[in-house]
Amino acid sequence: MSLLPFFQWCYQTAIGEAIRESIWLFPVIEAFHLVGLGLVVGAVLLVDVRLLGAGLVKQPVPELAAAVQPWLLGSLALMFTSGGLLFLSEATKCYNSPAFWVKMTSLFLVLIFTFTVRRRVTRANLAADRPLPGRLTALISLSLWFGVAWGGRWIGFS
Amino acid sequence: MSLLAFFGWLADTSWSVALHESQYAYSIVESVHVWTLAVFFGSVVMFDLRLLGWIMPKVPASEVVGRLLPVTKVAFVIMVITGTLLFFAIPLRSYQNIFFRSKMLLLLLAGLNVWLFHARVYPKVVTSDVGGIAPRAAKVAGALSLALWIAIVFSGRMIAYNWFDCDRQPQPDIINFLTSCDATEAGP
Numbered sequence: 266m267s268l269l270p271f272f273q274w275c276y277q278t279a280i281g282e283a284i285r286e287s288i289w290l291f292p293v294i295e296a297f298h299l300v301g302l303g304l305v306v307g308a309v310l311l312v313d314v315r316l317l318g319a320g321l322v323k324q325p326v327p328e329l330a331a332a333v334q335p336w337l338l339g340s341l342a343l344m345f346t347s348g349g350l351l352f353l354s355e356a357t358k359c360y361n362s363p364a365f366w367v368k369m370t371s372l373f374l375v376l377i378f379t380f381t382v383r384r385r386v387t388r389a390n391l392a393a394d395r396p397l398p399g400r401l402t403a404l405i406s407l408s409l410w411f412g413v414a415w416g417g418r419w420i421g422f423s
Numbered sequence: 424m425s426l427l428a429f430f431g432w433l434a435d436t437s438w439s440v441a442l443h444e445s446q447y448a449y450s451i452v453e454s455v456h457v458w459t460l461a462v463f464f465g466s467v468v469m470f471d472l473r474l475l476g477w478i479m480p481k482v483p484a485s486e487v488v489g490r491l492l493p494v495t496k497v498a499f500v501i502m503v504i505t506g507t508l509l510f511f512a513i514p515l516r517s518y519q520n521i522f523f524r525s526k527m528l529l530l531l532l533a534g535l536n537v538w539l540f541h542a543r544v545y546p547k548v549v550t551s552d553v554g555g556i557a558p559r560a561a562k563v564a565g566a567l568s569l570a571l572w573i574a575i576v577f578s579g580r581m582i583a584y585n586w587f588d589c590d591r592q593p594q595p596d597i598i599n600f601l602t603s604c605d606a607t608e609a610g611p
Binding site for chain 1: 450453454457458460461463464465466467468469472481482486490491494573576577580581583584586
């Protein structure tokens with residue numbers, strides 16, 4: 266079954282239409298989305314850089330991960346809300362944009378990875394005695410997040 | 424030669440036109456600008472939240488600043504370079520863009536805040552760090568930095584959507600004054 270009817274339905278919602286018709290709503294929502302992006306990257310980097318053996322090396326990984334967790338979840342909520350609104354306003358364009366699908370695939374993978382493998386690695390302080398799993402986790406996490414950011418920016422160019 | 428005339432001349436140089444009309448170069452430069460923005464803004468927000476005592480209160484603020492600042496600096500340099508290139512591709516339109524102007528003003532204020540913080544407040548932060556609570560001035564600097572950088576991200580994003588462009592007349596007199604637009608001309 267094709268997802269196209271769903272995308273078309275999203276595009277035709279009253280919210281999607283209101284955003285399209287406004288001169289400033291789309292850019293303002295996009296700016297919120299960018300602030301959210303910065304917050305997510307900040308919260309992710311703090312832990313991933315530590316897993317790579319740099320940054321706040323004196324702090325235990327589990328404590329750092331716990332400290333940024335509420336900020337990570339909060340900024341993800343901001344990104345989903347603003348991103349969802351942007352999507353409604355141009356859903357049919359997204360359906361035909363390869364960049365959109367790159368982004369959604371990376372996002373799907375990184376969310377699963379973050380809340381399963383990465384969560385376990387950062388909680389178990391695995392990186393302290395066995396640096397390789399920690400480094401690998403950080404590299405996978407950063408690569409997937411870059412996929413999200415790459416796809417996200419290129420939706421706008423398509 | 425006025426700035427307006429200078430940027431008008433710059434806009435007509437072949438390099439500026441080439442970057443503006445390139446199929447990929449402009450998009451790539453803009454992408455790098457956004458990605459480094461995420462790294463820069465993300466690390467700055469972590470400093471600010473720490474100064475406010477909202478995150479990692481047990482980790483000394485000087486440790487957070489000291490260990491993350493190299494990343495912030497590299498990201499900042501890349502942002503300035505890519506940002507300059509983006510301006511160079513569209514100099515005159517950007518110069519007359521009200522959001523570009525407000526962004527430059529806000530950047531100046533943010534820079535002033537950074538300078539004041541490092542010259543006056545940071546030495547106190549380092550000495551009073553261990554207790555976990557930063558001095559009041561550090562909290563003010565953190566809150567100001569947070570507000571300014573969020574405003575800079577907003578202005579920056581609006582530059583691309585400028586709905587006060589000189590070509591979109593009529594505009595209120597105050598807008599044309601603030602953007603040095605000539606309402607009687609069709610615009611640049």
